[in-house]
Amino acid sequence: MLVKVPQQVKTLDKIPSFGCLDDSPRGRVLRAAAHLFRVNGYEGTTVREIASLVGIQSGSLFHHFKSKEEILFTVMKEVIEYTSAKQNDAIGQVSSYREKLKALIISELYAINGVTCDAMTVLVFEWSALSRSHQHDLLALRTAYENTWVNILQKLQEQTGYVQSPQAWRKYLVGSIAWTVTWFKKDGSLTLEDLAEQLLLMALGKK
Amino acid sequence: MLVKVPQQVKTLDKIPSFGCLDDSPRGRVLRAAAHLFRVNGYEGTTVREIASLVGIQSGSLFHHFKSKEEILFTVMKEVIEYTSAKQNDAIGQVSSYREKLKALIISELYAINGVTCDAMTVLVFEWSALSRSHQHDLLALRTAYENTWVNILQKLQEQTGYVQSPQAWRKYLVGSIAWTVTWFKKDGSLTLEDLAEQLLLMALGKK
Amino acid sequence: MLVKVPQQVKTLDKIPSFGCLDDSPRGRVLRAAAHLFRVNGYEGTTVREIASLVGIQSGSLFHHFKSKEEILFTVMKEVIEYTSAKQNDAIGQVSSYREKLKALIISELYAINGVTCDAMTVLVFEWSALSRSHQHDLLALRTAYENTWVNILQKLQEQTGYVQSPQAWRKYLVGSIAWTVTWFKKDGSLTLEDLAEQLLLMALGKK
Amino acid sequence: MLVKVPQQVKTLDKIPSFGCLDDSPRGRVLRAAAHLFRVNGYEGTTVREIASLVGIQSGSLFHHFKSKEEILFTVMKEVIEYTSAKQNDAIGQVSSYREKLKALIISELYAINGVTCDAMTVLVFEWSALSRSHQHDLLALRTAYENTWVNILQKLQEQTGYVQSPQAWRKYLVGSIAWTVTWFKKDGSLTLEDLAEQLLLMALGKK
DNA sequence: AATGAATGAGCTTTCATTCAT
């Protein structure tokens, strides 16, 4: 029989911290879980593996979280909140809509490929593993996040006459950005800034 | 405790056929599996659910396939082969590289959103559920498929002076296209042809 | 996980025939079964393996035998009857009890190590895999077979004054003989005749 | 249809302890398994039956052992080590080779018919149910055990001029001894000491 | 808070047996 060989994982101190995914006991669980969920999938990760990466027994996880699914939910909630805040910071620091769009692209590229990589990927790819009620709880946050994009694209459309609908435009961009998780290597020749520049050109229809 | 509620699924005859995912006993298993794997994930789908959708007992699955993982592999292999053939057909029928690119975009949009939607989505999102050796077996096919894109983009770059590397260009496009699976609705106001036209404009940097 | 690797088996024509374990369709099933039961055990052998060795489909076995267990029963019954007949032949051809004992020893050594090796080993080692009612059916035959030994040993005891009870004596001998199946190699330097001679000496208490 | 009726088994506290087959949770599993493996065979015993005899759930077995096969391996390993130690003790306490041989016979008779009866019988009769790599792991221990016999028989041969090879001699004796498991009853008129005496006479060729 | 043995439901897979063709 073919045996599924889970990817070898780093040690916990190689997994970056952000927000409440910090170095507290609780934060260590979230970081380990985010990493494993990204690499092996939510269903493909056991609570024992999470505990083992943290360096505790699996039973101890349940002192911090009611269930495995609550760990997933917490990872997702935290990354949306953290990323939204970063996003709002970024667009608040520039004035033109072109610059705001670039700020959004950069901000999302960093979310997907920087320290929040694990959690952000999990947010995107493991949505269906959430319970319905937790999906509902997060939907408002996700929608607010998306609306920021659509609003800025709307303004740009008014100014530039770009033909496509802001909603579609947003989706093409987010697709391209999300997809970078499947191929972008931090230590390759292309930097995230290069990437952002290219995507901005694509978005604005410049050759 | 929060209970995961799997999505309600169609009956088997609502799930489209293609290639060897036909109406034979074996093909029915593959169609049911492709659908359930897309909706609930590979790990989130049980062999009993597949069997129940086909209308047989779970033990009978193993007459047709050695293991659950072999079902996943077969779905993926079939959709790559089927889609590659379609892709080659499509680019063979037009002569300019601009038209070839449009043919590729349309062809991939249909692969992701048409009759091969279930299988194609599974190919993209459940790659890590494959055993290593099966990943290896499919990699050659995937690479050939990707090279077709890169070659055509290369020619276009030479002709149009587009600044980005064909590899990166390919990735932005495939990201946008793959992402449509998360939002495109067949019965909405936007058709796949509209989508293809917009993506082509984006790819060629036209406003 | 550790995977049990069943011993590689011969082709059917390398497995010797005797009695009704002949070259008829039915006999071929019995020979294949006897061989596999010896090598991999009754529970460790599947009907598919038996059928595959015979060169038919597993469903076809059930035209010849009601169940897998009936195959086991038939193998055992046949080897007892065949071996008993041989045994009676052998002791009928000599007159002294010493010679009769030697005939018994030789006859049993051949049963365990000759053409009936597979079936005889199965008879000895898979008794507990038989259903109770089939055990009961064979017990009369086994007892008759054993009594032949005990009777002859009794006579020898009367003549030679050997101190041990014939029952115990029989058991020591049959143990030594049965055990040969675990170590005797037909193509080694020791022949079955040599073995018989040594065991006879041991039985008669000669140095 | 004929239905296999497994032998009724004792309760766990009737199954004797020795070595690490003690009254710890782990030892209780081993004792239950050894007993059931002897009575119904390895393949004929289910993990649910073992668990039920221990008084736990079947899933709990896998806290103590990785697999059913590892239980078998542990039973076998433990009984070899325990028996070897006993054997060495026994021959160390006497000086003549005749007495050492008698010590070996007694020691092995007790191994096969005393508190280690279940495990020892399993060691002898279920060897082929072990995975290849576990067979390999145990072979060194088995060989050391056998060599003790052969060495002592060699010395005796030199002193007494006994005609047979020590290797063959060892095999006849071990066959007779192993076979006692099929017929010896602790509460019959014959004691293990009587048995040992008779086998020693047989071994030394005295009437 | 942490442990780790235990749970028990549910998983994938096996396999003797049946039966329409």
Added chain:
DNA sequence: CATGAATGAAAGCTCATTCAT
């Protein structure tokens, strides 16, 4: 008689979760 797809019960094993310590 032979086939081979299908059955369905039961196998070995997994795993999130609980709880006495």
